[in-house]
Amino acid sequence: MPVQNKKVSDAVIKRLPRYFRYLADLKENNILRISSKTLSEKMGLTASQIRQDFSCFGGFGQQGYGYNVETLYNEIKKILGVDKGFNTVIIGAGNLGQAIAKHAKFAERGFLLKGIFEVDEKIIGQKIKNIKIQHISKLDEFVKNTRVDIAILTVPREVAAKTAEKVTGLRIKGIWNFSAAEFDMPDDVAVENVHLSDSIMVLGYRIKNK
Amino acid sequence: MPVQNKKVSDAVIKRLPRYFRYLADLKENNILRISSKTLSEKMGLTASQIRQDFSCFGGFGQQGYGYNVETLYNEIKKILGVDKGFNTVIIGAGNLGQAIAKHAKFAERGFLLKGIFEVDEKIIGQKIKNIKIQHISKLDEFVKNTRVDIAILTVPREVAAKTAEKVTGLRIKGIWNFSAAEFDMPDDVAVENVHLSDSIMVLGYRIKNK
DNA sequence: TAGATTGTTAATCGATTAACAATC
DNA sequence: TAGATTGTTAATCGATTAACAATC
Numbered sequence: 439m440p441v442q443n444k445k446v447s448d449a450v451i452k453r454l455p456r457y458f459r460y461l462a463d464l465k466e467n468n469i470l471r472i473s474s475k476t477l478s479e480k481m482g483l484t485a486s487q488i489r490q491d492f493s494c495f496g497g498f499g500q501q502g503y504g505y506n507v508e509t510l511y512n513e514i515k516k517i518l519g520v521d522k523g524f525n526t527v528i529i530g531a532g533n534l535g536q537a538i539a540k541h542a543k544f545a546e547r548g549f550l551l552k553g554i555f556e557v558d559e560k561i562i563g564q565k566i567k568n569i570k571i572q573h574i575s576k577l578d579e580f581v582k583n584t585r586v587d588i589a590i591l592t593v594p595r596e597v598a599a600k601t602a603e604k605v606t607g608l609r610i611k612g613i614w615n616f617s618a619a620e621f622d623m624p625d626d627v628a629v630e631n632v633h634l635s636d637s638i639m640v641l642g643y644r645i646k647n648k
Numbered sequence: 649m650p651v652q653n654k655k656v657s658d659a660v661i662k663r664l665p666r667y668f669r670y671l672a673d674l675k676e677n678n679i680l681r682i683s684s685k686t687l688s689e690k691m692g693l694t695a696s697q698i699r700q701d702f703s704c705f706g707g708f709g710q711q712g713y714g715y716n717v718e719t720l721y722n723e724i725k726k727i728l729g730v731d732k733g734f735n736t737v738i739i740g741a742g743n744l745g746q747a748i749a750k751h752a753k754f755a756e757r758g759f760l761l762k763g764i765f766e767v768d769e770k771i772i773g774q775k776i777k778n779i780k781i782q783h784i785s786k787l788d789e790f791v792k793n794t795r796v797d798i799a800i801l802t803v804p805r806e807v808a809a810k811t812a813e814k815v816t817g818l819r820i821k822g823i824w825n826f827s828a829a830e831f832d833m834p835d836d837v838a839v840e841n842v843h844l845s846d847s848i849m850v851l852g853y854r855i856k857n858k
Numbered sequence: 859t860a861g862a863t864t865g866t867t868a869a870t871c872g873a874t875t876a877a878c879a880a881t882c
Numbered sequence: 883t884a885g886a887t888t889g890t891t892a893a894t895c896g897a898t899t900a901a902c903a904a905t906c
Binding site for chain 2: 451452454455456458459482517518519520524533534536537538540541543544547548549587588611612613614618622625626627628629630632633634635636637638639640641642643644645646647648
């Protein structure tokens with residue numbers, strides 16, 4: 439059984455979704471097996487790194503054969519928790535919050551949107567994907583009835599920290615943060631920042647220095 | 649003059665926007681100077697790393713004093729190219745494309761939206777921030793009249809690679825890619841991927857393994 | 859001046875790559 | 883079987899951290 443004994447490094451974890459995408463693609467193209475060498479050429483990695491990465495979780499290959507695409511896909515799916523799925527709520531139904539709510543891809547990947555919360559009365563009551571946008575004050579009651587794994591934070595910077603605190607108080611264990619704020623959270627809360635401004639600035643730098 | 653002789657590593661570049669954010673914050677709070685030690689505590693880095701990072705660009709501090717916030721802010725701004733600014737176009741005016749178009753923050757950071765392009769006739773002709781959404785076929789002519797540095801790609805995965813090629817053919821030097829596709833580009837084109845699905849999957853992993 | 863703090867060189871740590879025995 | 887390819891151990895590379903002379 440692929441038991442993960444020593445802590446897996448961040449670098450490896452960040453590559454997992456990329457492996458997952460490539461394997462989904464191979465699967466779609468009815469490719470049954472793949473060697474670390476072939477995969478490395480497709481992905482622009484070294485074969486060595488691929489084997490090292492997978493071996494963190496026990497290794498799923500077979501000498502002389504390579505990896506069975508279906509098996510590997512399923513294993514990574516399990517490692518990422520996508521097989522079990524996660525329930526999410528969006529907090530902040532502005533432009534970005536609404537765009538994310540409407541994004542079909544997340545559901546496909548096992549991230550199910552269960553609720554949308556806002557403070558702006560003009561937006562509250564509207565429906566997105568058959569989910570009625572509620573006032574943020576209703577969140578407490580909501581989490582009592584529905585398991586919520588992830589809060590997607592698309593609120594303005596000024597209220598982000600406060601909202602993050604509120605959310606962790608409700609025992610939500612993960613925050614997907616789109617606000618420009620950063621916050622320290624208790625150790626049992628996972629935060630993943632999507633700083634779009636940072637990302638485009640890195641692009642700017644690269645253009646300038648090409 | 650802070651001349652950058654040897655290639656600056658990716659790790660450093662990715663930290664620059666974060667420094668920039670923290671410095672903007674310090675500036676806003678009328679803090680005039682800061683030492684690497686104090687900044688390191690705020691940001692959760694080591695003072696050593698901060699000094700190493702800045703020294704890649706020549707070093708902006710002074711012994712016994714630390715760094716002048718305003719100066720450092722301006723230097724990083726220059727390094728990132730934010731002072732000169734970048735012109736952008738959005739290609740794909742779906743939910744995400746529209747949300748990005750409406751996002752005020754990018755303009756503040758020197759990324760000016762100049763055009764929006766689509767294929768869906770139902771959307772074409774609408775206006776966002778006083779910019780009329782045009783058919784993608786108008787892009788060629790558009791770039792003849794307006795300098796475009798960055799194409800923001802919010803098109804479906806299936807057409808992403810083709811669109812990226814089109815864009816580079818028009819001499820646009822940077823692609824901010826939100827589609828799940830990946831593409832190899834000529835060396836003089838910079839691509840920055842924002843794989844939202846990857847990001848939320850990493851979060852899922854972390855929640856599961858806390 | 860004395861204390862503080864830089865920029866840089868050296869040491870350490872961790873991640874990537876290479877090599878290879880094991881084996882399908 | 884012989885060839886292919888794994889998982890893993892060892893070597894290398896690069897990034898982070900520590901130390902410290904220089905100096906404001």
